[in-house]
Amino acid sequence: MNVAVVGIGRIGLPLAATIASKGHQVFGCDINASLVERINRAENPIPDEAGLGAVLKQVVADGTFRVTTETASAVAKSQVVLFAVRVDIDAEGRADLQYLFSAAEEAAKGLQPGTLCIFDTTLPVGTTRRELAPRLEATGKKLGVDFHVAFSPERLLMGRVIEDLTKYPKVVGGVDPEAGEKAAAFYREVFGGEVLQLASAEAAELSKLAEGAYRDLNIALANELAMIADVHGIDVTEVIAAANSQPYSHIHVPGTGVGGHCIPVYPRFLMQGEGPSALPALGRQVNDAMPGYVVRRAEELLGGLAGKRVLIMGLTFRPDVAVTFHTNAVDLLREFSTRGAVVSGHDPLLTDAGVRELGFEPTASMAGFDLAVVHSNHRSYAGLAWGSIAPLVVDARNAFDRRVVEDTGARYLGVGRPVTN
Known part of the structure; x- marks a missing residue:
């Protein structure tokens, strides 16, 4: 199948290259023209990402992976679109979604009947349904009829992304059951590992935030124990x-x-x-x-x-x-x-x-x-x-x-x- 990966950064590039190595035709999409040129020459921009250099050389030489700044054109040739655009926080500590919004709006121009869109970037609960799906509908296509949307959070550690793609179960949740089933089927075909299909995109979004909050709170507990230990010389x-x-x-x-x-x-x-x-x-x-x-x-x-x-x-x-x-x-x-x-x-x-x-x-x-x-x-x-x-x-x-x-x-x-x- 043809797959477009929007956002070719620390997560998107190893994700795209790995899918291409499975024999699928993958189009990487990014607004950074110099990065696109480097990758199309098989130059690895992330040398500390284990295994990426070899995989990138293989898929570029095979022709199964090409990168472009023309997102809409790449989406128009793809049955599945994965969004791996980084989301940070703004000055008020809220999710800064502007780049992901722009990516969704550009991808919407190329959506074809039946396209499956999966957002891979960690998001506040409800963002996929309330904010992103409507932007994909902006060109007149109807969600659940002309295209499908699901959320599937990355569960990866930088430096070993390729290994982690199949190390843990893939979590997915659709904005409707059909989208969830299609996303689960896609990941089973591409990676062959365990897939956990949750009841909704919101459930999948919250599952990822639960992972992060657990780790942050656990570290906070460890830090408080450390301060108690300092008081007692332990x-x-x-x-x-x-x-x-x-x-x-x-x-x-x-x-x-x-x-x-x-x-x-x-x-x-x-x-x-x-x-x-x-x-x-x-x-x-x-x-x-x-x-x-x-x-x-x-x-x-x-x-x-x-x-x-x-x-x-x-x-x-x-x-x-x-x-x-x-x-x-x-x-x-x-x-x-x-x-x-x-x-x-x-x-x-x-x-x-x-x-x-x-x-x-x-x-x-x-x-x-x-x-x-x-x-x-x-x-x-x-x-x-x-x-x-x-x-x-x-x-x-x-x-x-x-x-x-x-x-x-x-x-x-x-x-x-x-x-x-």
Whole structure:
């Protein structure tokens, strides 16, 4: 079959290339002309996405995958249209849907009788039916008669998208039962894995928000336990490991907040006034406060931060993936700077320009600092002589065996973990 994937970014590109590798003709659609040209030359714009480079070369060479800026034309040749346009939050913390709206309006111009449209981007509950389906109807076609609409949330981790496409059950929900059945049949044919068909698009939308809110609230609990552990001089990692030895406990890892496209964003979709949202709001409050909490701990240990040279290492939102959306490294920079520290940034995955875009002064040297904060523990940081970098190392994600740091002569401070004496 012919498939159009609208939005060829961190999710859309590996999704499109994987479908093409199954023998389907796939048209990628994106408004970024330079990106389109690169992909059509089989140049991989996401080198840290496992397996993508090889798959992309294969499908471009086979001719099963082509990318275009002409969305309506690609949709006109397709039986299925997948929307993978990123949705963020605006200045008020509400879902910013403008780019997805534009994509839907453009795709509507090319809809053919019987086309199945599936929205793959996480959305506030009700958005598929109330906001997106009407935009697809704008050219005069009737929902449920001339075309069908379903929602199926991505359940993927950047860096391993291709693996995750078949690792977990695919959740789908249609705006009507026929759309849900068609979407479920499509995913069974394309990926061959388990498909969970829910009763409605709204149910599928809420299922994805439930996943994100659960993780955010779980991390908030872990962070509060860490703060309690600090009061009593307890190592919270020992506490969590003990609690999680009971099969009904799955407490996550505390740290300096939550970053990325997903967890800090999706709970806010529940906080838009369309139902109770006290717990998601509380989780956001706790996690958003963690950078300041950890910086205050470091300030106490150093007897103040004014004039202190601080190095923040690993500026991406998680290790070994060059993505900086909502990275807490920026929050750490703000907290240290407001206390008078002189802050530098280092990340092997970013250019100096990329480091500066986040507000940091880049440094090639990793020595002679008063304090080092490891925000994302990239693989390339393994084996560093931490004691030569700074006398105090803050493990912002509790990612280290503290002895690795202490054996190099540095003091260690984790989140909810006692500092080295």
